[in-house]
Amino acid sequence: MLFTLFIVVQCISLVHGSFCILPRSPEQMRAAMRGPNAVTISWRTGGNFGKNDTPEPRVEYSTSKTFTDKVTVNGTTDNYDKSSFFHNVALLNLSPSTTYYYRILAAPTCVRESGIHSFTTAPLTGNPSAVSITLVGDLGNDNLLNLGGSSRTMKGLRQVADKTDFFVHIGDISYADDYGLGVPFEFYEQSWNSWQKHMTEVTANKFYMTGPGNHEVTCAILGDFLCLNSNYKNFSAYLHRFRMPGDESRGYKNLWYSFDYGLVHYVIINTETDFPDAPSGPGTLLNGGNFKGLTGQLDWLKADLEAANGNRAQVPWIIVSGHRPFFGSLPKLPALPGNCDSCRTAFDPLLQQYNVDFYVSGHVHWYERLYPIDANGNPIAYNYDNQPGPIHIINGAGGAPEGKASVKTPISASAKIVSAFGFARLELKDASNARLSFVDSKTMQEVDSVNITRHH
Template sequence: MKIAAAIIVSSALASSAQSKPTADERYPYNGPDVPIGDWVDKTIEGNGNGFPRLVEPPAVKPAKANPSNNVNVISLSYAGNGVNIHYQTPFGLGASPSVAWGTSAGSLTSIATGSSRSYDRTPPCSRVAVTQCSQFYHDVQIRDLSPDTTYYYKIPAANGTTASEVLSFKTAREAGSKRAFTVAVLNDMGYTNAGGTFRELNKAVDEGVAFAWHGGDISYADDWFSGILPCASDWPVCYNGTGSELPGGVTPDYETPLPAGEVPNQGGPRGGDMSVLYESNWDLWQQWINGISMKVPYMVLPGNHEAACAEFDGPGQLLASYLNRNEPNSTSPKSNKLTYYSCPPSQRNYTAYQHRFRMPGRESGGVTNFWYSFDYGLAHFISFNGETDYPYSPEWPFARDVRGGESTPKENETFITDSGPFGAVDGSIYTKESYEQYRWLEKDLASVDREKTPWVIAMSHRPMYSSQVSAYQKNMRDAFEGLFLKYGVDAYLSGHIHWYERTFPLGNNGTIDKAAIINNNTYRTNPGKSITHIINGMAGNIESHSTLSKGQSPLNITCVLDQSHYGFSKLTIHNETVLTWSFVKGSDGSSGDDFTLVKKGSSSGSRNSTMTSQSGIAATDKTTGTSTSTAAAGGITTVIEVVNSYTTYCPGSTKFTQGPRTYVVSEATTLTITDCPCTLTHTKSLPSAGISSAVISGNRTAAPSGNAPNKTEGGSSLAHLTSGGQQPTPAGPTSSPVGAAGTTASVLVAQGGRVGADASLVGFVALAAAAAALM
């Protein structure tokens, strides 16, 4: 394939995504006109016994029983120095969308107007209940707002809709704001298996998380053919349920042939009708999540399940027979595969994803919902696209499909998830620097003001490292790892694999940075040397959990692995030097993993929360008074502040009194103190002391060692996917982080809700060197 041809073809598929998304209708679709069933299409002579339609309340309760139009979804997002209010209706508004707003609920004196978009979805909203369908997507930006301020707004009635109640949002804190805040981080969330996550996420929102950050795989709309069931009272497998297997196994009802013309449903014992389809799956999930997205900004990025109407087929090519040939309940040879042409135009190339959200791509110099960044307090957050727009991406453009001198690929040369590129490609599609996303990412990282936002957190959908090794991980590393190390990204978050996994700090090609490990639950940042990687893909969906193969053990790069619990995570920025992370189990809200990431204390006297030799203290509520005494380099900086609460990191055993309580600490831990107001005094020598190694040698199987990931007993190796790394070494004793008293740190692997004795997580390890490094 000639490079010139590759560039031309790559732009062909990209054009429909630029600035104003539209459905790609340039390529034919020969499947069923409306792939639904007799629950909507009465012309189908089905059995009439399909499942009832699943429903969720709309964002706005209609004023009358049979509305002609309605606001069904409302979702907030950040937009530069303002907020975007996104809302969805089944039909148009007859005018530009608008929002009345103000600083008082009783005085909405300002009006903001926006724009609307739509696409020709199947089934159209004319054939679906008005309060359960979205086909028109409206975005209104309110700009130039004050930071960290509550505003009130109301969506007016238009063309049959009912006006919303007076709602509110809170703007982002300005960059450099030193108050602590918490973010809800989730990935891979449908609604099957996600009931507990949904409950705990709502609780976290009510308790004050700043925003939700969803790293791709949103709704699992493309799994519609698997069948989503409404709940029976005793079934865990269903919509908003907690399991993914029918109790009692498969019933004989599954074997009953369906009437001619009926739509097959692999998930329901009565067969016949789809209880949800691709578009209605999106509608249902978005209305389910309204209670969160209406309260806090809901920031998203693309995953593989947003690409198209389907991803894979099952035995017998049942889905290809249906979509390609309009032959329900039939099989076909493997040559009848799913292609780009298998989906209706509105269900290709991330069309639904582009319309159903509005992220700050324009405000941050990125591209729409695909890559963008924003500041919040002491952190810079980066969302980027791990699915397209880099060499050998998992979902690729037509340029990788063409053969010889073709201008566009033949149908059988395409794949159903072909997508993008969504940015410009200036050069070879096999060179990362050719891609607009790469160039944007480098420019964005280079422009971060680390005095204002010392923390830089990046997320895309796919991991760079995992104990579940896959070739895409090397492609991710080749494209982005060098940039992240160069610019000192502190943590990289991802999902895709449906479990929770936290690695040890990793350098280039999986080198474990032992100097950055204080203990299994506390790392220090080591800019340019290593990054903390967290796979957070356990929110819950119809595909259930990922698990290691039988006999396989985690790689030695993995510190914590949980294959059995669903949930989400909370990321808390306490101050310039302390970040904590907690995996919240959906089952009961308990913690599945608690982790602290610390930085060296700042050499700037203007920073009011530096580490002392005894503890790292972070104010977690509004400071009521602060005074600072700053000396030149080599002198002493003293900061005195009065706070309502604070978090302190104790690196070893200690005893202290705060207010009416006395705290006794036997080992290194992080405490939140609420017996306040409290006066905190921070002193620090300038310049700060260098980092001393907090890791000494010990013995443990499957612990960090060497310059590249090593093979562990029963595990798999990353070496064949890296360049320049050493080959796997035989399983057996290796060096590992170890406590001052010789206590060995070890990997935590949760399987089936139990932790084996040989995989227990040793408590925090007290290290004098760690305290010195945090000064």
């Protein structure tokens, strides 16, 4: 009895008028680019009896592992559910190509100091050094349908982190809206928290840039009407759990934005809402958006690509990623056709006009590489030697909790289809040469690779 009383007294303390039971550490740490010479550090805490347990989020950072020249910065907090509070701190005026060490400082109400993590800032825009990008889509958590496919891909992402400058997740991140499908039968918030905890080793130490997919729109994939908590609708979880450079690139939050990294200008678009006949827009099954009307995103994309195309001498490569593919082969049932006609109508003319180098999508649960194609999807060449127009890559094979796709009808422009869980890697070697590959996360072997030449 005395021992029990001792434990209770030790574990419960009165702090600023509220009880603290077992202080916890910050979790789900992640780093993202925030425009030139800036980085956002983000994390989650679980709150203290429904109240914000970190009213003044602070990060300490330094170029020294011992923090001899440390700088402390305050940030902001937001939430959409009383069980989670999301904190963001902007680190500004950083030096290019420099490794920084950081830690999240303790809060007075029940939150411990974090461990030490690190990131390396982007090189100067136009720096001729090679850039290595790891691309993943449709990842989610393990269940009975993917038989551990998600965790194998997560392990693979950790293994290639040291060889990766930044990661891009092309939508369908946690599949929290599929909760109850297979195991472990987690609820919506549990599924999000589980996924972000599993990914922390990657996201805390490498820039992890994200784009929206259909599984980020609402809390029930079978229909927004089944999402009974209004706090979980209209991309709410996605918009709170990540902080992408939408403001800094004149885009819109985490939904569409762009950034430069050395040789590449990278653009994220939203293929779910905010354009005519968008598949997840107002009045559709998922009922998302619109945030900037039917033309706001398209007007932004045109201006962004026009500026990037005019800057090719300094930043030669332009890559666009959106969740849904415009062209691709037909999968067998129960997988549904993945090509988005309204997306193609809205976005592809701009990609063609400004000679975008790659369009990387997901959504279909395989990897497919297309030959260079014209605006109608017909192959114009069977090689990648300085061909015009975007090269289309479908990369939705991360973990696919709804199951892998297998091919029913390949299109004539299909160069390679891989029905295995894994991720793609894109190496921009210099201003004219790139190498694309796909890694099977079960064997960690490359099962597709190709060299691409562009005379920018």
